[in-house]
Amino acid sequence: MRETMQTPPAAALACRELCVAYGARTVLDDFTLEIPAGQWTAVVGPNGCGKSTLLRALAGLKAPRGGAVFLHGRRLGAWPRRERARRLGWLAQSPTTTDLTAAEVVALGRFAHSGWLAHRDVDDDAAIERAMSATGSLRWADRRVSTLSGGERQRVHLARVLAVEATVLLLDEPTTHLDPPHQEDVARLLRAQAHGCGVAVLSAIHDLSLALTADRLIVLGPDGVVGHGAVEEALERDWLSQAFQTRIDVVTHEGVHLWRPALDGRAGP
Amino acid sequence: MIGKCGARRRTGYAALCVALGALALAHAAAAGAVSVPRDPRRVITLLPSLTEIVCALGACDRLVATGRFDDWPVQVKDLPKLGGLDDVGIERIVRLRPDLVLLSTSQRVGGRLAELGIASFALETDRYSDIARSVTAVGRLLGLAQRAAALNARIASDVGRVSEESIAARHGAGASVYFEVDPGPYAAGPQSYIGELLDKLGVRNIVAPAMGPFPLLNPEYVVRENPDVIFISRGDAAQLAGRPGWDRIRAVREKRICTFPGVVRDTIVRPGPRVAEGMRAMADCLRRVAP
Amino acid sequence: MSASRRALAIWFATCIAATLALTFGSLLVGTSSLHTSLHWLFSPDAQSAVVLWDIRLPRTVGAWCAGALLGLAGAVAQGVFRNPLAEPYLLGTASGAALGVTMSLLATDASVGALAWAGRLGMTGAACVGAFAAIALTIMLARGVLQTASLLLSGIVVGFLLTAVNSLLLLARPEMWRTMQVFLLGSTAYLGWPATALLGAALAVCVIPSTLLSRGLDALTLGEDTAQSLGLSLPALRLSLIGILSVATAAAVGQVGVVGFVGLVAPHLVRETVKVNHRQLLIAAPLCGGALLQAADLASRWIIHPAELPVGAVTACVGGAYLAFLLYRRTRDA
Secondary structure, three states, X not given: OOOOOOOOOOOOEEEEEEEEEEOOEEEEEEEEEEEOOOOEEEEEOOOOOOHHHHHHHXXXXXXXXXXXXXXXXXXXXXXXXXXXXXXXXXXXXOOOOOOOEHHHHHHHOOHHHHOOOOOOOHHHHHHHHHHHHHHOXXXXXXXXXXXXXXXXXHHHHHHHHHHOOOOEEEEEOOOOOOOHHHHHHHHHHHHHHHHHHOOEEEEEOOOHHHHOOOOEEEEEEOOEEEEEEEHHHHHHOOHHHHHHOOOEEEEEEXXXXXXXXXXXXXXXX | OXXXXXXXXXXXXXXXXXXXXXXXXXXXXXXXXXXXXXXXOOXXXXXXXXXXXXXXXXXXXXXXXXXOOOOOOHHHHHOXXXXXXXXXXXXXXXXXXXXXXXXXXOOOHHHHHHHOOXXXXXXXXXXXXXXXXXXXXXXXXXXXXXXXXXXXXXXHHHXXXXXHHHHHHOOOOOOEXXXXXXXXXXXXXXXXXXXXXXXXXXXXXXXXXXXXXXXEEOHHHHHHHOOOEEEOOHHHHOOOOOOOOHHHOHHHHOOOEEOOOHHHHHHHHOOOOOHHHHHHHHHHHHHHHOO | OOHHXXXXXXXHHHHHHHHHHHHHHHHXXXXXXXXXXXXXXXXXXXXXXXXHHHHHHHXXXXXXXXXXXXXXXXXXXXXXXXXXXXXXXXXXXXXHHXXXXXXXXXXXXXXXXXXXXXXXXXXXXXXXXXXXHHHHHHHHHOOOOOOHXXXXXXXXXXXHHHHHHHHHHHHHXXXXXXXXHHHHHOOOOOOOHHHHHHXXXXXXXXXXXXXXXXXXXXXXXXXXXXXXXXXXXXXXXXHHHHHHHHHHHHHHHHHHOXXXXXXXXXXXXXXXXXXXXXXXXXXXXXXXXXXXXXXXXXXXXXXXXXXXXXXXXXXXXXXXXXXXXXXXXXXXXX
């Protein structure tokens, strides 16, 4: 690991020369990136190119082979565990099902704040209620998660992440199982978190149209990172086509970017 | 074309199976009993009590090997040891070329020996009555029928004497006895060999006949029966008082406990020609400690 | 009160009522009429008093404590390994305890020093030490407590290994087979007040920390990544839970031998009838396990009175029947 003598990055979440590998297979190599606060960054790319890996590495759930991750300017490893959990929220790709009630699951989001004995004070209760009403899951607070549908369950887990009231949110496919109206809700929610609350939001999204509503894009391809930057830059430099190795047509309609597959038979690059 | 090849192959397999099956059946049928030679000179015994019987008949010199736990009389300790109840070394038996192998009915090796052409004879050795029967049978097999009859007579008279003396010493009223075979607690009931010996000694077994030879008792039962004397192994005797409620039992309170060293215990638990010795040991202890 | 809270309250009440009924039953069964029973209970003669207060009461209370320990251990095992088929003995404890018993029986014929140790520990202490040793071996073989699959596999390996060693030692001394059989089938026969006090103390030592850690178990149900991101230290949590599992199982196995199915069935039974979070489960499962083992103890004493069935055989029959019923219901609903 090359020790850099530079000052630590000031962004909410950043990585320097990150190298992540699974056994012999290197997924990310020498990757430097900054995720700024107050912006929603979306990670896109074909299946198996490392979206989840990148998120897990940034969340500290996968130890990198090289490089370091910085949270608010401090190395991840230097943060005390509970404080780090208070700043960093994580939503897994396919949360497991459980016998707990929805309220209990969301209350677990306050674990870093309230601790083992679960003494819930006013702040905790308020945060839980805010999170649940923001995701529209308040009405099934007392129902067991195992009895909810896939979409309802996803919203409960989303509420849990919001209840953490973190300054950095890492979400792996937050729109799984959700129908389009609710997908739109999630997008609106993430934008509100970023622009309204100043949270640094990073999400892996496989739906390109939804991803294109974000502020910034990280585009991953089969050979590693294709590029990262503002959405406009990504479209100008046609990173999406490089990543997906096929023509991706992006149409801008009333200020909204929409993608459509290139069906005119032209071969990819 | 392919169908016909498959059919031919199927017929071939079927024929092979039938042939193998017939072979197996023939082999099994051929393995019947092997007849015992008239005067066996090379004898193997696989059970301690059978070894004792052979030696009590004066034919100890005919023994070429014994089971693992056979240790009386002293000279058999030097003989090659062939294994315990279930793990007898068949190869070694075959190599020793015995004329006769004596074993218990509960050992499975007899059938295997018959297949290998070795004469064997299985004897039941569980109850008191089995002793006389086994002595007679072994005497007949070894050509020592007269000695066997004399041995049986001696055993019967010795046992009778010990029994009479013991009953007389009790002056009619038998003490109540609890014989523990294993912690569990497993007791020796009247249907077991040990139970029969206790009966001959004129004592009352706290275990009822209906409970079988070696029942696993509820410890509370022993406390309620309050036996006068307890027979137990040395190691377990030490923690008798530690069992809940057992310190109230008369035998424990008044220290009326009979334990025996291993050699003596063998004479009690093995149904063999030394039965009178075992009974005498028990009678002596009873005379010492019974109320 | 919501439906699930009401169901839980009913569940607790049932367990407590069953425990009380079984305790009274244990004390009084065998008397011919109610009048005799009451007379026996309130003004017994000297021998009856011994039978009641020195034999029957500690035995039934001890059986309850052992069952509670096994129920708790089963609930913790199912939570840590996130597998509803996990049970207390999956880290090799049963084989380790059996080996401990064998070695303590052998020690009586080995050197004087070994005999002194065996005497001080007693068979129950030796079983306890054996159980702990097996768990330590399992964790060493799995190189830590973090990988579930390694731990489970390692537990199986250690179980087989120690059983093989045990069998070899028993070959040398076949007269110990019967004692070993009694141990392997479980026996509540000799539970007196000292043993019961030990079991009760172990129960207290295990229940309190496990209810404190219950929120961690809840978080584990969300997945290990999520649990870690919430601020849980996975190694510390798993180590503590496996420590509690070890103490509970070793204490129970030491005193009553290897009693199967109670640790598996008690948490199952709770979860099938009422949905709970882990803090409630870690109280309900011991209550259920205690009542189960008490009932098995009562049955083992009275089915073939005055002889006794090994209590492990009774729990195996009942537990096996319950699992068969679950299977039938599952295939019928599928």
